[in-house]
Amino acid sequence: MTLHFSDSEFATRKMAVMTEMKQAGLDAMLIFRQESMYWLTGYDTFGYVFFQTLVLTANGDVVLMTRAPDLRQAQNTSNIADIRIWVDRDGASPADDLRDILVELGLKDGKFGVEYEAYGLTGRNAMRLNTALDGFGEMVDASEMISRLRLVKSATEIAYIKRAGELSDAALDAAYELAKPGADEGEILAAMQGVIFAGGGDYPANEFIIGSGKDALLCRYFSGRKILQDQDQLTLEWAGAYRHYHAAMMRTIPIGRALDAHIDMHAACVEALDACHDAFRVGNNVGDVFDAHARVMDARGYNHARLNACGYSMGATFSPNWMDWPMFYQGNPVQLEQGMAFFMHMILMDSESGVAMNLGESFVLEETGGTRLSTSSRDLFVGE
Numbered sequence: 001m002t003l004h005f006s007d008s009e010f011a012t013r014k015m016a017v018m019t020e021m022k023q024a025g026l027d028a029m030l031i032f033r034q035e036s037m038y039w040l041t042g043y044d045t046f047g048y049v050f051f052q053t054l055v056l057t058a059n060g061d062v063v064l065m066t067r068a069p070d071l072r073q074a075q076n077t078s079n080i081a082d083i084r085i086w087v088d089r090d091g092a093s094p095a096d097d098l099r100d101i102l103v104e105l106g107l108k109d110g111k112f113g114v115e116y117e118a119y120g121l122t123g124r125n126a127m128r129l130n131t132a133l134d135g136f137g138e139m140v141d142a143s144e145m146i147s148r149l150r151l152v153k154s155a156t157e158i159a160y161i162k163r164a165g166e167l168s169d170a171a172l173d174a175a176y177e178l179a180k181p182g183a184d185e186g187e188i189l190a191a192m193q194g195v196i197f198a199g200g201g202d203y204p205a206n207e208f209i210i211g212s213g214k215d216a217l218l219c220r221y222f223s224g225r226k227i228l229q230d231q232d233q234l235t236l237e238w239a240g241a242y243r244h245y246h247a248a249m250m251r252t253i254p255i256g257r258a259l260d261a262h263i264d265m266h267a268a269c270v271e272a273l274d275a276c277h278d279a280f281r282v283g284n285n286v287g288d289v290f291d292a293h294a295r296v297m298d299a300r301g302y303n304h305a306r307l308n309a310c311g312y313s314m315g316a317t318f319s320p321n322w323m324d325w326p327m328f329y330q331g332n333p334v335q336l337e338q339g340m341a342f343f344m345h346m347i348l349m350d351s352e353s354g355v356a357m358n359l360g361e362s363f364v365l366e367e368t369g370g371t372r373l374s375t376s377s378r379d380l381f382v383g384e
Helices: 007-024 034-041 068-077 094-104 123-132 145-151 155-178 185-198 213-217 260-279 286-299
Strands: 028-031 053-057 062-066 082-085 111-114 138-141 209-212 232-242 245-255 309-313 324-329 341-350 355-366 369-372
Touching: 007 028, 007 034, 007 053, 007 145, 028 034, 028 145, 034 053, 034 062, 034 145, 053 094, 062 068, 062 094, 068 082, 094 123, 145 324, 155 185, 155 232, 155 245, 155 355, 185 209, 185 232, 209 213, 213 232, 232 355, 245 260, 245 341, 260 286, 260 309, 260 341, 260 355, 260 369, 286 309, 286 324, 286 341
Parallel strands: 028 111, 062 082, 111 138
Antiparallel strands: 028 053, 053 062, 209 232, 232 245, 245 355, 309 324, 309 341, 341 355, 355 369
């Protein structure tokens, strides 16, 4: 088997979930998030795009119900012993198969925690699940239960995230080598992803973001590559990924020369990132970090160009995105603890002037404060 954590660490995680289940009075968890399955058992797949469930009972029983293509996937990447297959056929109803498993486990009258907030549990599948379990005991939304436990990272997880940070730096170096007038955006992406693969890294949980000219104001991937102009701007957002653990970064690179607006916006981003870094302390709330970001950006006159969130947790995540729970936004009450990892993005998109500037890095929270996962300079780099 390919397992990235020790048996004792998996056992500790399982016990932590069972303790939370006991406190909530749950007889079983119906786990649909791939991140939760990976964290609990090592199970590594993209088969969650179909109906699959990991059942964890209050007694410690673990049953995976999935499709045939993932039988060997689970055997090779996880510590799950009991794997059940639902059969692809016309009119197949895997929710009914899950119901039968729960009956077999003696849970017909149980109280179930369900990870409804999961990419594989589509609206249709959730409706089918609820219908199949109609007449059972009680079903409650427990979407954040395991996500909360995943927030504080172990020493091994932090080591993986730090390696992801090294791969992120290597990708930035590769981008700086190519980011100049006449460069092809596609070649920049290829170089960035290439050094991550060469360093033993993974595909990230979502596409790298790249945009030049007016598209430098976008913070989503879109199809279509361009050639950098003599006077241009290039926005990049990417993440090193190692064992599925991510460390995201973000930069806007003026091409040819930096405009005065680029320079001023970059100074605002540096100041805001420093303020967020200072607020990223044990005992503060997640919302306090956003407040630090907003105070700086608004005081510098960029309220119109900033966003209403400035980052999110980093961890082991699967497609379609690397954003983990929770997010830096106003009033978020989640308390910061040692061992958490977050990406902070200072994003300025001025639609009036057409100028963009972005600066983002990932951090691990240690006893004395946030530790940068990047060693790259924050100075404004100009591609010439």
